[in-house]
Amino acid sequence: MVVVTAPVRLAIVNDYEIVVSGLASMLEEHRDRVHVVEINAQTPVLSDVDVVLVDTFGQLPRAGTTLDDLVRESDAPVVLYSWEMSRDGITNALTAGAGGYLSKSLSAHEIVDALEAIRDGEVVVLTNAVGERGDQPVGIEWPGEAAGLSPRESEVLAFITQGLSNQEIAQTTYLSINSVKTYIRTAYRKIGVSTRSQAVAWGMQHGFEPASMRLLEPARRAAATPEG
Numbered sequence: 290m291v292v293v294t295a296p297v298r299l300a301i302v303n304d305y306e307i308v309v310s311g312l313a314s315m316l317e318e319h320r321d322r323v324h325v326v327e328i329n330a331q332t333p334v335l336s337d338v339d340v341v342l343v344d345t346f347g348q349l350p351r352a353g354t355t356l357d358d359l360v361r362e363s364d365a366p367v368v369l370y371s372w373e374m375s376r377d378g379i380t381n382a383l384t385a386g387a388g389g390y391l392s393k394s395l396s397a398h399e400i401v402d403a404l405e406a407i408r409d410g411e412v413v414v415l416t417n418a419v420g421e422r423g424d425q426p427v428g429i430e431w432p433g434e435a436a437g438l439s440p441r442e443s444e445v446l447a448f449i450t451q452g453l454s455n456q457e458i459a460q461t462t463y464l465s466i467n468s469v470k471t472y473i474r475t476a477y478r479k480i481g482v483s484t485r486s487q488a489v490a491w492g493m494q495h496g497f498e499p500a501s502m503r504l505l506e507p508a509r510r511a512a513a514t515p516e517g
Contacts, residue, residue: 307432309328312370322343331381343356346431346443347370356382369391420507431444433446442475444462445462445472449489
């Protein structure tokens with residue numbers, strides 16, 4: 290007898306519409322196995338879902354921040370989808386209660402396989418594809434892509450637009466401070482700015498302000514940090 294398994298009911302969470310919409314579109318080819326029932330900007334997941342997939346672009350999904358909130362508020366496993374594959378980042382996420390950690394270099398088919406396993410009770414961590422395919426997410430979009438920004442440059446610019454300092458960006462992304470500064474320099478060159486305030490203004494005009502800014506205090510967001 291053939292056992293028919295219902296599709297995974299999935300909520301996709303991120304503060305950027307282009308990010309959640311792109312990820313939903315990527316999974317559309319597997320709609321017989323995954324049904325995206327909700328996409329949102331880090332408001333509580335309202336639907337009855339099997340898995341909550343958090344795209345970490347421009348987010349602070351670490352213990353003590355939004356990840357704790359999502360795990361506490363959700364009856365379903367919370368899974369992080371990221372190109373940040375540091376051991377500390379993965380360990381912190383699992384310690385905070387994440388049900389999985391998936392690399393953005395995975396194919397849609399690999400993601401679907403993982404989501405089904407997580408729905409069935411497994412904790413899944415898939416990172417090895419990064420070494421095989423590089424640091425580019427497969428088949429999805431990110432803010433600033435049209436301007437030639439790489440995923441890392443784009444994410445660093447997103448954090449700058451939110452008001453984070455270079456040190457805070459390094460701590461959030463598990464990058465070295467020198468790597469952060471390098472991404473800032475190359476991003477600035479691509480978008481034609483030379484100061485942080487100009488970068489913030491560019492980001493605000495080009496979709497880098499997230500739909501929800503609840504992670505930062507308004508006064509902190511309003512002040513551009515005087516770094517290059």
